[in-house]
Amino acid sequence: MSLTRRAPAEQPDLAPLEDKLGFWLRLAQQVSFDTLHRMLGPLNLTPGRLGVLLLIEANPDIRQAVLAEALRIKPSNLTVLLAALEAEGLIRRAEEAGNRRANRLRLTTAGRALLKRGAAAEAEVEKELAEGLDPAGRAALLAALRHIARG
Amino acid sequence: MSLTRRAPAEQPDLAPLEDKLGFWLRLAQQVSFDTLHRMLGPLNLTPGRLGVLLLIEANPDIRQAVLAEALRIKPSNLTVLLAALEAEGLIRRAEEAGNRRANRLRLTTAGRALLKRGAAAEAEVEKELAEGLDPAGRAALLAALRHIARG
DNA sequence: TATTGTTATACTCTATAACTATA
DNA sequence: TATAGTTATAGAGTATAACAATA
Numbered sequence: 331m332s333l334t335r336r337a338p339a340e341q342p343d344l345a346p347l348e349d350k351l352g353f354w355l356r357l358a359q360q361v362s363f364d365t366l367h368r369m370l371g372p373l374n375l376t377p378g379r380l381g382v383l384l385l386i387e388a389n390p391d392i393r394q395a396v397l398a399e400a401l402r403i404k405p406s407n408l409t410v411l412l413a414a415l416e417a418e419g420l421i422r423r424a425e426e427a428g429n430r431r432a433n434r435l436r437l438t439t440a441g442r443a444l445l446k447r448g449a450a451a452e453a454e455v456e457k458e459l460a461e462g463l464d465p466a467g468r469a470a471l472l473a474a475l476r477h478i479a480r481g
Numbered sequence: 482m483s484l485t486r487r488a489p490a491e492q493p494d495l496a497p498l499e500d501k502l503g504f505w506l507r508l509a510q511q512v513s514f515d516t517l518h519r520m521l522g523p524l525n526l527t528p529g530r531l532g533v534l535l536l537i538e539a540n541p542d543i544r545q546a547v548l549a550e551a552l553r554i555k556p557s558n559l560t561v562l563l564a565a566l567e568a569e570g571l572i573r574r575a576e577e578a579g580n581r582r583a584n585r586l587r588l589t590t591a592g593r594a595l596l597k598r599g600a601a602a603e604a605e606v607e608k609e610l611a612e613g614l615d616p617a618g619r620a621a622l623l624a625a626l627r628h629i630a631r632g
Numbered sequence: 633t634a635t636t637g638t639t640a641t642a643c644t645c646t647a648t649a650a651c652t653a654t655a
Numbered sequence: 656t657a658t659a660g661t662t663a664t665a666g667a668g669t670a671t672a673a674c675a676a677t678a
Contacts, residue, residue, distance in 0.1 A: 340547045346535040347551075351610045352513045352528060352603070354623060357553060357630035359510040360669090362503045363644095377503060378645080384497040395659065396491045400498075402508060404647065409661055431654045431659040452503070459502045459629055471625040472505060474618060478610055479508035511646090514667090529668080545637065555670065560638055582636040582677045635678070640671105647666075655658070 351478075365458055369451040373444060374418075378403065380452060382411055383437065383445040386421060391434040393426070420444055502629075516609055520602040524595060525569075529554065531603060533562055534588065534596040537572060542585040544577070571595055 347353045366377045375383075381401050386392060392400075398408040412435070415421045420441035426432035437445065460468045498504045517528045526534075532552050537543060549559040563586070566572045571592035577583035588596065611619045 340544065342536065342540040342543055342547055342551050344536075344539075344551055346539050347532065349623065350603070351607055351619075351623065351626070352517055353532070354626035354630055354632065355506070355510045355513045356528070356668095357632060358626040359506045360553075361630055362506045366503055367644095376644090377507070381498065381504070385493065385495075388495075388497050389493040392493055393491065393659080396493055400493050400495055402511075403645090405660065406648085406662080407646070413661090426659095429655075429659085433660075452501070456502055462628055463625060467621070467625060468502075470618070470621055472500065472502065474614060474622040474625075475502070475505035475509040477613055479505055479512055481505065481508060507645095518667095527667085546635090554668085556637065557639080557671085558669065564638090577636095580636085580678075584637075633678095636676085637674100638676100639674075641673105643668105643670080645667085645669105648664085649662100650664105651662070652660085653658100654660100655656095 355478075362455075362459060365455045366452070369455050370448060373448055373451060375444070375448045375451075378411055379415060380445075380448045382408070382415060383420065383441060383448060386435045386437050387442065387445055390436055393432050393434060397435065415441070506629075513606075513610060516606045517603070520606050521599060524599055524602060526595070526599045526602075529562055530566060531596075531599045533559070533566060534571065534592060534599060537586045537588050538593065538596055541587055544583050544585060548586065566592070 363377060366380075370376060370380060378401075382397065385397055385400055389397075389400075394408055394412065395405055398405040401408070403411075412421065412423065416423055418440075419438055422436050422438055423433040424436070426434050460471075463471065514528060517531075521527060521531060529552075533548065536548055536551055540548075545559055545563065546556055549556040552559070554562075563572065563574065567574055569591075570589055573587050573589055574584040575587070577585050611622075614622065
């Protein structure tokens with residue numbers, strides 16, 4: 331054993347955080363976002379942008395307010411996301427027939443193509459996050475998260 | 482049944498998000514932060530500030546770099562948190578004997594008193610988050626989150 | 633030269649309020 | 656008056672780089 335004591339190897343007592351859902355939710359979510367950004371970044375996608383594309387594909391002609399609520403983001407923030415996606419030619423906003431206030435959203439062909447690649451990247455992320463969890467464990471985790479999120 | 486069709490009750494297809502760990506991690510963490518801020522706010526605490534107090538109490542004379550790593554925040558951001566906590570008389574920073582670069586952290590009496598109230602509030606939050614989960618389910622959730630966070 | 637902490641700054645995600653235009 | 660969307664702005668939380676003081 332060494333008697334040198336530079337870098338005293340300090341291993342603090344982490345007990346106060348060990349059983350805190352709040353702490354581990356924060357860390358797990360950070361890993362999730364980091365992984366998503368790493369895998370989606372090369373496609374010029376973010377978690378938010380991918381969510382928009384996913385839900386528009388599943389809900390053609392969805393309205394912005396409905397989409398924002400489904401994604402659990404504010405309409406004002408969705409506006410910014412959509413403006414960029416439209417400028418990049420990935421989605422189209424069309425006035426609703428008979429109600430010129432409302433916008434109906436659709437993917438373009440380019441949007442559909444990019445979504446395909448984004449969804450594949452996202453599937454990799456999900457695999458990476460759940461690595462080491464058996465299907466039952468993963469399902470239980472999802473159920474618990476949904477319960478906490480009141481979803 | 483009514484034939485009126487204002488507010489068309491649109492219920493979009495949420496299937497693409499339903500089984501995504503990334504999505505539900507984000508929502509659960511948001512609920513966690515919201516709840517923490519709601520319960521800690523009246524004490525002028527935040528999740529980050531409470532974490533600092535908790536770990537200093539468990540580790541008297543801990544160094545900033547060690548504390549930052551334990552909390553998984555950057556030293557530069559910890560500096561800001563600590564400056565405020567010290568200005569409010571909740572902690573003290575003392576130069577390490579024999580190494581005037583390093584700071585050793587301690588709670589003041591006021592800090593200990595506030596921590597007591599903060600910890601109680603935090604315990605309520607944990608109860609609220611885990612409400613409806615049996616102890617085994619909560620333990621499994623914690624283990625899964627820790628696994629994802631690689632902690 | 634390396635370590636400890638600090639400062640300044642920037643970026644992302646989120647939230648609120650005030651506004652336009654339609655209805 | 657109420658609704659759909661937009662704009663501007665602000666606040667957390669997080670990250671990086673350059674720096675001062677000390678070792």
